[in-house]
Amino acid sequence: MLIKIGTRGSKLALWQAYYVEKMLQKDGIDTQIIIIETKGDKILDRSLAKIGSKGVFTQELEDQLLTGAIDIAVHSAKDLQSSLDLAFELIAFTEREKANDVLVSRNTSLSLKSGETFVVGTSSTRRIAVLKHFYPHIKTVDMRGNLQTRLRKLDEGQCDALLLAYAGVHRMEYDDLIAEHLLLDEFTPAVGQGSVAIECASALSGEKKALLKALLNDEDTEKCLLAERAFLHKLQGGCSVPVFGMATLHAKQLSMTGGIISLDGSKVIRKTLAGSETYPEQLGTAIADELLDAGAGQILEEIKGHQ
Numbered sequence: 001m002l003i004k005i006g007t008r009g010s011k012l013a014l015w016q017a018y019y020v021e022k023m024l025q026k027d028g029i030d031t032q033i034i035i036i037e038t039k040g041d042k043i044l045d046r047s048l049a050k051i052g053s054k055g056v057f058t059q060e061l062e063d064q065l066l067t068g069a070i071d072i073a074v075h076s077a078k079d080l081q082s083s084l085d086l087a088f089e090l091i092a093f094t095e096r097e098k099a100n101d102v103l104v105s106r107n108t109s110l111s112l113k114s115g116e117t118f119v120v121g122t123s124s125t126r127r128i129a130v131l132k133h134f135y136p137h138i139k140t141v142d143m144r145g146n147l148q149t150r151l152r153k154l155d156e157g158q159c160d161a162l163l164l165a166y167a168g169v170h171r172m173e174y175d176d177l178i179a180e181h182l183l184l185d186e187f188t189p190a191v192g193q194g195s196v197a198i199e200c201a202s203a204l205s206g207e208k209k210a211l212l213k214a215l216l217n218d219e220d221t222e223k224c225l226l227a228e229r230a231f232l233h234k235l236q237g238g239c240s241v242p243v244f245g246m247a248t249l250h251a252k253q254l255s256m257t258g259g260i261i262s263l264d265g266s267k268v269i270r271k272t273l274a275g276s277e278t279y280p281e282q283l284g285t286a287i288a289d290e291l292l293d294a295g296a297g298q299i300l301e302e303i304k305g306h307q
């Protein structure tokens with residue numbers, strides 16, 4: 001059997017595609033990697049919030065799923081919208097890498113905790129808001145582009161450090177530049193961070209779907225991601241809204257922390273609940289409901305007014 005794998009062309013995206021390819025090849029499946037450029041790759045001079053985050057990294061891949069030019073699209077799970085069109089399905093989530101954020105710099109003695117003032121490059125509304133809340137002495141500059149572009153900007157002196165997902169830094173083998181691992185209680189990651197999601201057209205054959213799920217899906221990660229994505233869906237957050245959420249599964253106990261932070265970092269609402277691993281979506285939805293009861297709707301309105 002041949003599986004055609006669609007991916008964006010950045011180094012991190014290709015790492016993810018090769019990772020998936022290796023898992024398939026191990027079981028004797030033939031593969032072909034097809035690189036597809038998305039709007040998010042082409043437009044680098046505007047923030048994601050301004051482009052309109054919906055589908056910026058996924059639209060062109062979905063177009064090719066429909067034509068059959070590719071069988072699967074490989075995504076960073078956190079780049080995916082919280083709900084897909086009915087014509088598409090997520091059939092697998094790969095085992096999650098450590099989900100925390102890291103501070104990256106050529107000067108690895110830098111630390112947010114030190115109280116020293118320095119400039120951090122990031123364009124994530126979540127990371128900017130969390131910095132303002134916990135580390136108001138830190139200055140930020142907007143920084144988009146793939147990891148290699150950001151590192152170049154760091155080397156050009158546009159900032160002293162970057163705030164990035166550990167998963168991407170590790171996969172690109174930049175571990176030596178990690179100055180600090182950030183706490184999950186402060187920098188709770190974006191929904192899906194660290195996992196690779198496999199999308200297919202709903203019309204893909206049942207045989208291919210079953211095989212792909214069997215070879216690529218990590219059930220524990222899937223349960224966590226289902227909870228997180230239900231949470232995101234209920235709060236209607238795209239990747240440009242500073243909503244965060246992370247579920248974990250220990251000894252069959254599913255637990256999740258989810259929250260929202262205002263853009264200026266002044267208001268944070270965060271809840272942690274435990275739930276049943278059999279119904280992960282219920283847990284995500286319950287956390288979203290608790291946040292809405294605690295005033296999340298008002299923060300969401302403020303953010304929409306801003307963009």
Ligand SMILES: NCc1[nH]cc(CCC(=O)O)c1CC(=O)O
Binds near residue numbers: 078165192
């Ligand atoms: N928004 C871009 C993006 N999408 C996925 C990752 C990192 C890897 C991952 O979480 O799977 C990154 C870069 C970053 O946030 O540092």
